[in-house]
Amino acid sequence: MLLKDIIKKLRTKGAIAPSSRFLVNKMLSKIDYTQDLDILQLGFGNGVFTKEIIRRSTTNSSLTIFEIDKNCRKYKLDNKRITYVEDSAEKISLYFEDKKFDHIISTLPFASLQREVSQNIFKEIKQHLKKNGKFLQFQYSLFSRKDFNKLCKEKPKIDFELLNLPPAFIYEKTKYCDMG
Ligand SMILES: C[S@@+](CC[C@H](N)C(=O)[O-])C[C@H]1O[C@@H](n2cnc3c(N)ncnc32)[C@H](O)[C@@H]1O
Numbered sequence: 001m002l003l004k005d006i007i008k009k010l011r012t013k014g015a016i017a018p019s020s021r022f023l024v025n026k027m028l029s030k031i032d033y034t035q036d037l038d039i040l041q042l043g044f045g046n047g048v049f050t051k052e053i054i055r056r057s058t059t060n061s062s063l064t065i066f067e068i069d070k071n072c073r074k075y076k077l078d079n080k081r082i083t084y085v086e087d088s089a090e091k092i093s094l095y096f097e098d099k100k101f102d103h104i105i106s107t108l109p110f111a112s113l114q115r116e117v118s119q120n121i122f123k124e125i126k127q128h129l130k131k132n133g134k135f136l137q138f139q140y141s142l143f144s145r146k147d148f149n150k151l152c153k154e155k156p157k158i159d160f161e162l163l164n165l166p167p168a169f170i171y172e173k174t175k176y177c178d179m180g
Helices: 003-013 021-028 048-056 070-075 089-095 115-128 145-151
Strands: 038-042 062-066 082-085 101-106 129-139 157-161 168-173
Touching: 021 048, 021 129, 021 157, 021 168, 038 048, 038 115, 048 062, 062 089, 089 115, 101 115, 115 129, 115 145, 145 168
Parallel strands: 038 062, 038 101, 062 082, 101 129
Antiparallel strands: 129 168, 157 168
């Protein structure tokens, strides 16, 4: 891949390659799937996280996805447990007014989103996550750490996965964090 292609991909998708199975596993293993869950996924890409969430969760669990890029449609999975919304994660409330999700798993490229867009999405996350729910997010740098710190009163846990291109940090809003 040429440097100009890499830069273009980073700007539009916030990534140069789909997440590795190591990153997917490390991030998703932070959730307990023994109960039926209502999960929200932000950013679908080519569905690497989605396939694994569906595989791990119970047959009565549901998964709602927000993905803004219409080019990702071709990777959509035909599964009745999935609700796929082709729109920005800024608009969760428009589709799911007062609904609260058990957990929110995000692969959004916050470091390359406009500040206003990121702030709007953070507001939505706060509004739609159950009190004891987890918010999981990976990023390729710690640049957005301050924004994640503002999400709740306690600092999020940070984990790291080397076996990804590029290596990634995983932010985890813990179960008992008070989002105020
Ligand atoms: C870094 S890619 C992750 C793709 C895939 N989940 C993975 O891990 O390989 C980020 C995805 O978020 C999507 N995205 C970016 N901004 C968005 C927004 N405001 N709302 C919903 N999806 C968005 C992009 O189109 C892209 O598919």
